[in-house]
Amino acid sequence: MFSEHLGNVLKPNGQVSRTSPDILGHVLRSAGFVAAFFSSVSHSVFPLLCRGLMPRTLDGQITMEKTPSYFVTREAPRRISSMSRDTKLIVVVRNPVTRAISDYTQTLSKKPDLPAFEELAFKNRSLGQVDASWNAIRIGIYALHLETWLQYFPLAQMHFVSGERLITDPAGELGRVQDFLGLKRIVTDKHFYFNKTKGFPCLKKPESSGSPRCLGKSKGRTHVQIDRDVIEQLRDFYRPLNVRFYETVGQDFRWD
Ligand SMILES: Nc1ncnc2c1ncn2[C@@H]1O[C@H](COP(=O)(O)OS(=O)(=O)O)[C@@H](OP(=O)(O)O)[C@H]1O
Known part of the structure; x- marks a missing residue:
């Protein structure tokens, strides 16, 4: 992104x-x-x-x-810190329930015979036992992954971008990214417009060409419909983990 x-x-x-x-x-x-x-x-x-x-x-x-999997790769923090302890880290996080559905939607587009979301998300659905070992669920346990990073990097070297605000206010989010990197705020409001067809903000005029540019088709797909009760169960599962994450980073992402 x-x-x-x-x-x-x-x-x-x-x-x-x-x-x-x-x-x-x-x-x-x-x-x-x-x-x-x-x-x-x-x-x-x-x-x-x-x-x-x-x-x-x-x-x-x-x-x-930019490699999204670093955040959830146990060895990555140690390896990165052994190369440079001054590395700045930027992580885009979004509501873990939406993230899991987005993840599943993407995998389903490549493997149409995938079992139903509900089958993968629970060890025992009637008991409300979420399968935290399923990658789509595990990745959203941000507090857990962050703990490993904090063993190698101070929080001040990390910046968390809200995936939700990146859509509603891309310039604001990127303003904070530029500040974090110690850059002049070059990317601003005037670089974006809201594309009604895509349903997302797009770039007015990328440097590589003179015409506007949106992200590709695989970004901003229509999500698979998931049962309301399943979503509620997942929200319950993530709630305490989200709170732990907010407390650690000192920022409330308002995912509830
Ligand atoms: N401007 C703009 N245009 C399109 N999409 C946008 C934009 N800003 C944020 N998003 C959200 O980015 C989500 C896809 O990013 P990914 O995390 O899958 O990217 S990556 O492949 O891991 O790099 C994608 O998730 P899905 O909606 O689930 O497809 C979008 O919600």
Whole structure:
């Protein structure tokens, strides 16, 4: 998502989106370099080799990498801190119930024979036992993942973006991201417009072209309809975990 709004980030498929040295500097652009640098096996086997693949950051530049799975990869905090303890970390978080449904919707689009959401989400539905080992559920236990990161990085080096506000107020959220990175607020309201067809904010004029640009079809899909009772059970499951997360980060995301 940041790659679309801010440019200059290594994309999950290993490609580089755009380059805009004034805003964010350069990216990991080594040939054959794959994303998920800090969660890949090769990192543990060849840490120096992998580090050597990273480009030099010149004065006035910031090197960024974007891999959503880092936040939930146990080894990632240690690996990243052993490379640089000054790394700044940005995490986009959204209501974990919506996140789980979004996750399931995405997987279903690739595997149409997937069991029903309800079958995967519960160990025993009538007893209200949620299956926290199912990835779509586990990822949303933000407080748990954060604990591992806090063993390696102080909270001051982390910034949490509200996935909800990123849609309702993208400029506001990106303003805070730019502040956190110590950048001038270059991306502002004037860069966005609300696209009624897409139902999401889009960029008025990306640097790579002169025409407006929205995120791709896989972002902002219509979610699978889930039974109201199931949603309630999941909300109950996440409520105390969300509170723990709010308390740790000192920010209320209002997911209830
Ligand atoms: N401007 C704009 N346009 C489209 N979509 C937007 C935008 N801002 C935030 N979102 C939300 O981003 C969600 C998809 O992001 P992902 O987390 O799946 O991205 S990533 O693949 O992990 O990088 C996607 O989730 P779904 O709605 O579940 O598809 C969107 O809700």
